[in-house]
Amino acid sequence: MATISDVAALAGVSTATVSRVLNGKSTVDTELVSRVREAARALDYRPNTVARNLRRRDSSVLSLVISDVENPFFTAVARGVEDTARAAGYSVLLGNSDEDPDKERAYLELAGQAQTAGVVLSPTGPGTALPEGTPPVVAVDRPLPGGRHDAVLVDTRSAARLATQHLLDQGYQRVACLTGPPGVHTAEDRLAGYREALAGRPELVRRSEFKAAGARQASELLFGERDRPDAVLVANSAMAIGLLGTLAQQGLRIGKDIGVVSFDDVPWASLVHPALTVVRQPAHEIGRRAAGLLLDRIGSVRGEAHTVVLAAELVVRGSSTREV
Amino acid sequence: MATISDVAALAGVSTATVSRVLNGKSTVDTELVSRVREAARALDYRPNTVARNLRRRDSSVLSLVISDVENPFFTAVARGVEDTARAAGYSVLLGNSDEDPDKERAYLELAGQAQTAGVVLSPTGPGTALPEGTPPVVAVDRPLPGGRHDAVLVDTRSAARLATQHLLDQGYQRVACLTGPPGVHTAEDRLAGYREALAGRPELVRRSEFKAAGARQASELLFGERDRPDAVLVANSAMAIGLLGTLAQQGLRIGKDIGVVSFDDVPWASLVHPALTVVRQPAHEIGRRAAGLLLDRIGSVRGEAHTVVLAAELVVRGSSTREV
């Protein structure tokens, strides 16, 4: 690889001049500008960003650390982050923490040590701590403990309340909630909304990882018991897969024997029969807003932490509408 | 952030010694070792990887550039890459080219300039070229033009042939193929397998992006014509969503009026009714093998390019089994 000195030598100028030309700095004689450009092209020169970042002490790369790449919600968030980052001239590098605090920590360390300009992070849980040297952070989906950081969240509690209320309105009597692990903000939030809607009715709560396998197991247990629910609010789309698997196995007719509402409007939600009623979260917008906040934070002085809370929408389909 | 000089000063040694201690190099007096470690801990020191990479001229980060983060196939590949990379002490940074050659190029440039140790790449198309300075590359899913690079591919052509043959065996007469854009290797490969199985029967081919929207449109046109197919082989899961949407709209009964086989065994394939017959690609293994090849390539001398071709498996479910 050619270096800046090679270009300087070929163009017959100093490295400083090459640098100035390539960065469009100050005024350089047009004659030299073209000589430099010519030389750079001839050598197929590319600036070494590592050296540049070391010197400038910053970079135009954003880190995005998400808790599950296989979750369509997070990939949609990623797209949102990418869209606004690219528009501002930033690249986005994605790390998958896989809900594992150790992996999360490794990616955060990397984000700091590799001097990315900022981080969009969906924290794995309440234990998430930012290592020394972490650049500005915007939390998405789940807040960061301490509340000292920008965050883009969804009012998933209200959504859960509305969804549960909807099931009750449809005549379901015994609504269960299949939510995520204890301590995970979104899991607790959705559970809280569910409880609000129950308003004193007996609750029926099960928890598992935010994955299909865990939800499958949890729901098999749930439906193996005597006092079965006749409706379920399930906290994400992967878990919905596990739940629907169990329901099919048990021969329960969705929308008749059992009402179902899931979080996240995945592409296949309309393809199952009956179509799945969901809480649609504005995933793409979450990403866009988070990247926007991050870029603001990077560009300017420190200020108050902003928390943006977006609304979710209940999309009613067949899985929750009782056919009497 | 504390630097190595701060640590050296506090420990009363030279930066060279600190570096040696922290990298476990040569033999350092145990007394000094503990003084250095102590100082590093006291200052919460983290090595600056940018400076380190600049000096070492390498890093322990792999780039993964995939053509669509929202495609479960690629996220599964990503998991595979990540698993073996992490086991070898590497981190993985993911870039989403979104089937866009410009974005792909930007990420490849970044991979080179940021001195990641190697790249796992699913090329957007036949036009993909590696910029000067790109580290070792392993192609996945699609080969890189020129054949000078390692690749991990799937024998998707045979799979397409088998899938088509299966549909014919089930008594479907007029099998269509809904495949990806011209020039994209996997699209062509699946089409070729389809054609092999037809063995002279009239073909019926439609193309779209590897996305739901495109496939929806293409299939609406397809089923709006007079000479409709009675079975479809569709080239990926996102396209399957578009196709199934059209079929539902048209009131066609899958597995009866119309047979369907899709590529990629997505989690929801068993939840639709009837369950979707699919060609299951070993996505996770593709990722693992690719990372393995890349690490070999990084660790040792250049040698022949290896191409690994994995088999795909036809998973027969209700969508293709004719209920007579």
Added chain:
DNA sequence: TTGTAAGCGTTATCAA
């Protein structure tokens, strides 16, 4: 307007 040279934080060479 241009060049010289210092410095970003490491690692590696070479003496001591």
Added chain:
DNA sequence: TTGATAACGCTTACAA
């Protein structure tokens, strides 16, 4: 075994 010191490739005062 340890410490100066010169790189790594770039940007940016500061001088000319």
